[in-house]
Amino acid sequence: MATLTVPVEEKKKIDRNEQEALITGAEAIAIACKLANVDVVTAYPIRPYDTVMQYISQLVADGEMDCEYIVAEGEHSQFEIVKHASACGARVFCGSSGVGWMYAMECLTVTPALRIPLVAMVGNRALDDPGAFGVEHNDALAVRDLGWMLTWVDSAQEALDTALIAYRVAEDRRMFVPLAISCDGAFLTHSQALVKIPAAEQVKKFLPRYNRGDLLLHPDNVISVAPQANEDWVMEIRRQNYAVTEIACDVIREVYADFEKTFGRKYGNPFFEEYMTEDADIVLLGMGTMSTPVRVAIRKLREEGKKVGFVRLRWFRPFAGPELAKCLERFKAVGVIDRDFSFGSPDLSGVVATEVRSAMYTGAATRPPVLGFICGLGGREVTLPDVENMAEITFEAAKGKAQPLTQWIGVRG
Amino acid sequence: MSTFVDEKPTQDLEPFKGVKKVPHEEYYTSGHRTCQGCESAQIMKLMAKAAGPRTVVLGSTGCMYVANTSYYATPWGVPWMHTQLGSSGSSALGAAAAFRVQMRKGFMKDEPINVIAFCGDGGGADMGLGAISATMCHPDYNLLILMYDNESYANTDIQISGTSPYGVNTSFSTPGKVKRIMNHRWKKNMAPLIMAGHPTVKYVGTISTSYPLQAMNSVRKALSIGGPTFIHCLNPCPKGWDFDPILSFELGELAVNTGIWPLYEIECGKLKLYGKTKDIANGRFKRLPVRDYLLKQGRFAHFIEEDIEYFQSKIDEMWDKWLVPGIIPLQKEIEADNPPSL
Numbered sequence A: 001m002a003t004l005t006v007p008v009e010e011k012k013k014i015d016r017n018e019q020e021a022l023i024t025g026a027e028a029i030a031i032a033c034k035l036a037n038v039d040v041v042t043a044y045p046i047r048p049y050d051t052v053m054q055y056i057s058q059l060v061a062d063g064e065m066d067c068e069y070i071v072a073e074g075e076h077s078q079f080e081i082v083k084h085a086s087a088c089g090a091r092v093f094c095g096s097s098g099v100g101w102m103y104a105m106e107c108l109t110v111t112p113a114l115r116i117p118l119v120a121m122v123g124n125r126a127l128d129d130p131g132a133f134g135v136e137h138n139d140a141l142a143v144r145d146l147g148w149m150l151t152w153v154d155s156a157q158e159a160l161d162t163a164l165i166a167y168r169v170a171e172d173r174r175m176f177v178p179l180a181i182s183c184d185g186a187f188l189t190h191s192q193a194l195v196k197i198p199a200a201e202q203v204k205k206f207l208p209r210y211n212r213g214d215l216l217l218h219p220d221n222v223i224s225v226a227p228q229a230n231e232d233w234v235m236e237i238r239r240q241n242y243a244v245t246e247i248a249c250d251v252i253r254e255v256y257a258d259f260e261k262t263f264g265r266k267y268g269n270p271f272f273e274e275y276m277t278e279d280a281d282i283v284l285l286g287m288g289t290m291s292t293p294v295r296v297a298i299r300k301l302r303e304e305g306k307k308v309g310f311v312r313l314r315w316f317r318p319f320a321g322p323e324l325a326k327c328l329e330r331f332k333a334v335g336v337i338d339r340d341f342s343f344g345s346p347d348l349s350g351v352v353a354t355e356v357r358s359a360m361y362t363g364a365a366t367r368p369p370v371l372g373f374i375c376g377l378g379g380r381e382v383t384l385p386d387v388e389n390m391a392e393i394t395f396e397a398a399k400g401k402a403q404p405l406t407q408w409i410g411v412r413g
Numbered sequence B: 001m002s003t004f005v006d007e008k009p010t011q012d013l014e015p016f017k018g019v020k021k022v023p024h025e026e027y028y029t030s031g032h033r034t035c036q037g038c039e040s041a042q043i044m045k046l047m048a049k050a051a052g053p054r055t056v057v058l059g060s061t062g063c064m065y066v067a068n069t070s071y072y073a074t075p076w077g078v079p080w081m082h083t084q085l086g087s088s089g090s091s092a093l094g095a096a097a098a099f100r101v102q103m104r105k106g107f108m109k110d111e112p113i114n115v116i117a118f119c120g121d122g123g124g125a126d127m128g129l130g131a132i133s134a135t136m137c138h139p140d141y142n143l144l145i146l147m148y149d150n151e152s153y154a155n156t157d158i159q160i161s162g163t164s165p166y167g168v169n170t171s172f173s174t175p176g177k178v179k180r181i182m183n184h185r186w187k188k189n190m191a192p193l194i195m196a197g198h199p200t201v202k203y204v205g206t207i208s209t210s211y212p213l214q215a216m217n218s219v220r221k222a223l224s225i226g227g228p229t230f231i232h233c234l235n236p237c238p239k240g241w242d243f244d245p246i247l248s249f250e251l252g253e254l255a256v257n258t259g260i261w262p263l264y265e266i267e268c269g270k271l272k273l274y275g276k277t278k279d280i281a282n283g284r285f286k287r288l289p290v291r292d293y294l295l296k297q298g299r300f301a302h303f304i305e306e307d308i309e310y311f312q313s314k315i316d317e318m319w320d321k322w323l324v325p326g327i328i329p330l331q332k333e334i335e336a337d338n339p340p341s342l
Helices: A008-013 A025-035 A051-061 A075-087 A098-103 A105-113 A156-170 A200-206 A230-263 A288-303 A321-328 A351-363 A384-398 B039-051 B088-104 B121-127 B129-136 B190-197 B212-224 B245-257 B276-281 B290-294 B305-320
Strands: A019-024 A040-043 A068-071 A092-096 A119-124 A149-153 A179-184 A192-197 A272-275 A282-286 A308-313 A315-317 A333-338 A370-375 A406-409 B055-060 B080-083 B114-120 B143-149 B203-208 B228-234 B264-267 B270-273 B322-324 B328-331
Touching: A019 A025, A025 A051, A025 A119, A025 A156, A025 A179, A025 A192, A040 A051, A040 A075, A040 B088, A051 A068, A051 A092, A051 A119, A068 B088, A075 A092, A075 A098, A075 A105, A075 B080, A075 B088, A075 B129, A092 A098, A098 A105, A105 A230, A119 A156, A149 A156, A156 A179, A156 A192, A156 A200, A156 A230, A179 A288, A200 A230, A230 A315, A272 A288, A272 A321, A282 A288, A282 A351, A282 A384, A288 A308, A288 A384, A308 A321, A308 A384, A321 A351, A333 A351, A333 A384, A351 A370, A370 A384, A384 A406, B039 B055, B039 B114, B039 B143, B039 B212, B039 B245, B055 B088, B080 B088, B088 B114, B088 B129, B088 B143, B114 B121, B121 B129, B121 B143, B129 B143, B129 B190, B129 B228, B143 B212, B190 B203, B190 B228, B190 B264, B190 B328, B203 B212, B203 B245, B212 B228, B212 B264, B245 B276, B245 B290, B270 B276, B290 B305, B305 B322
Parallel strands: A040 A068, A040 A092, A092 A119, A119 A179, A149 A179, A282 A308, A282 A333, A333 A370, A370 A406, B055 B080, B055 B114, B114 B143, B143 B228, B203 B228
Antiparallel strands: A019 A192, A149 A315, A272 A308, B203 B264, B264 B270, B322 B328
16 A cells, blocks of 8 residues: 555646545455456355455446346356357456365366456455365465466555556457456455546556457357367467466566556556565565555564565566565565465475575575465464564574474464 | 247248258368267258358367367368367357447447357266356347267267266276176256256257258257257267267167157247157157167167166156156156145
């Protein structure tokens, strides 16, 4: 939220006709779908993402949004319906949470392979069993190797803005891959904040009509999509998805620059946000709404003279490895807070810690210790004492005292 | 009061009035590599011909994907897209929804476009049944789901599906030293299941490639009546059923003439039997013994006399005891069931 400042002089220059409303993260994304004039939306109930579909249903019922709003009989169909609608030229939206997202896994696999620019919302939720409604990031992270773009937002404003950015990025002809916006269950999906809602004309300027081009499935364009290719061609086709990842960061940078020009809200570096890092000795790093308690704890630690900062990762796919490594190499130690697990991984760390270590190995001139913390699973709060504890451990590592590479924080027994 | 939504029909597709009136144009041609005598490929050809050029076809995984569309060698003369095994219902719904909304918003020329999704018996009667059922509940979308039924997962090595006949020898139900019959399931009665479960569906039909003109006209009616529709086609499979490909056509006829595969259409709730099935029902044609059909196929070669008799008794039951003979398996005795008065 610290980044959402609109320069006064710019405000004067352009009358953007913005409105302000007190809404949740889910509602913000529903409004973004309306502004983006989405054509086909598919819904299926699962908490906590489903509130977005409740809002969209109301928008359709009130005549504020014109789309085909289809309630599917399961997540598998939910994602298959929009996949085919997108192949036929429609702008599409759907989403899910936790095991619902996993139920759609087959469709999540084929969507990037078919070059479908689906924008989905993941209301992050712990996977069963045992049942839990609260946030955990393993659901969205399950598709990290498949060609999806993955971004985590931490405020309702960022959710709305990122949804608009998402359509521009995903539907860019150079990209044509799906994009999931992760919103932490409850902490963001159900928490209200004041959000600036841009005017429809502005959005229209920013977001051109989706053009499927020569890939359009229509009687005027006789093509066969995804025939059986086998070992003769599959590798070349996979290489095309790889080529997308090579340019993804550049495209995202372009779109953020244009977003800033159109709407006046600055996000700075699109890939990660730095908080009080300038003179920091150590930093904590994490994704999503844990940023709120972490920032508060950092302000408190700063009052005690402890130089700690925070890096919030926005984009997980593409992973801005070299850039992040360059950023992190200047600190004496890095503590990565994972709201996920990756059982049996190197050093038994979470997903993000493992990725950060990998990025540091190739991209950093000096390699400070990277500690992994597993924290806030199943919707458990990341508390101020938790953050202070993690900062302390990271400071110890910075002093050269060896620390375990993975620690569970805020866990009993 | 009618339960049917008055939706704009997809296209004006009058029935072909005889074989000579069928156009020469093919929209499913060379390029596929299906087996000799493959009747499933035959229904693809008839389906595409009946639908014509303003059509989009969604094909779920199965023989008609794997053997049908090799990269750089597609047989399809209309746009075609692969869809996942259980997704024929959702793919058709997605395409129909996309066309409808884009035409409404002025992003696409407003014209009738046929949306057809096909599936095999594995994709339709097993994995995709839920999605098909959901799609059949959406009266606003014009689409056809055609299930080609070769009574097994014929592409993956011939395994039992929900429509495999009783006792059949497949690679998942081979007879052994102790157990002769490994498949105790009876064939899933798909068309009536769709009809009874989704009362707003305007058209459900069964067809056979041995009766190509009726098959094509069934497709044309399904596409022009409006709303979601369903067709179940029986397709003899030389590889899976183990017979000489020269018999494909004859086995299709025998399935009808023995009463195993009734031909009918249900249009806005009205049942119409056609072909030999109609003659069987009104007594003008005596059903042939199922033995004539079973013994021509290697998949029943392990049957002993009792198995054939049991099979025959189940078919007799279909025609003699069912409330709607050959179609609805409620027993007629229910009519005589008089509950005590209050």
